[in-house]
Amino acid sequence: MSDPWPPGDRVKTYTAPGTAVRFDARRCAHAEECVKGLPEVFDPARRPWIDPSLADPDAIAEVVARCPSGALHAAVDGVWAKEGGPTAITALADGPLEVRGDFEVDGRREVRALLCRCGDSANKPWCDGTHVRKGWRARSG
Incomplete structure (x- = not known):
């Protein structure tokens, strides 16, 4: 699965069968949409704090799309979600x-x-x- 956003010093990609979640800590505004949406996957008290094996890939992609900062991106079956549309x-x-x-x-x-x-x-x-x-x-x- 090719990540279109290359890792940086504070960028990590968490993977599980059928899904991947990319997190850029520099972009996170702590809106907590991820934690509220799927607390079993996104748990700031756990290390690693993201475990994509704990939920359905489509559910993860739906919650990740709520991230207002763009700190999170998700891939399902190797395809990175692109919301796009009019700006x-x-x-x-x-x-x-x-x-x-x-x-x-x-x-x-x-x-x-x-x-x-x-x-x-x-x-x-x-x-x-x-x-x-x-x-x-x-x-x-």
């Missing part, structure tokens, strides 16, 4: 820009991303949650 950008209330669709950021093809809007992320252009720690608020009007 939509939403400014989250007092938070980052959520981008979904088929787009390019920093020379990489993406389907989901949370982009920093506060200007203080240590991992620009990606949101790292700094806006929450600093109490950043979006200006109105």
Whole structure:
């Protein structure tokens, strides 16, 4: 199974028969969609914290698609899911820009991303949650 997103220093791919989950820790905004969706697969208290052997590959792909930051991607039977579609950008209330669709950021093809809007992320252009720690608020009007 060829991973279209090559591993980096904080990128890991977890595999089981019929499925793989790629996790890029630098992109994670801790929205916990994965943990809420399949806590048996995504358990931050366990090492390794992702075990794709504990659920149906299609269920894992469905939960991974909820990850707003693009930190998670899933493959079922060797095919990496590509949500694609028209690109939509939403400014989250007092938070980052959520981008979904088929787009390019920093020379990489993406389907989901949370982009920093506060200007203080240590991992620009990606949101790292700094806006929450600093109490950043979006200006109105």
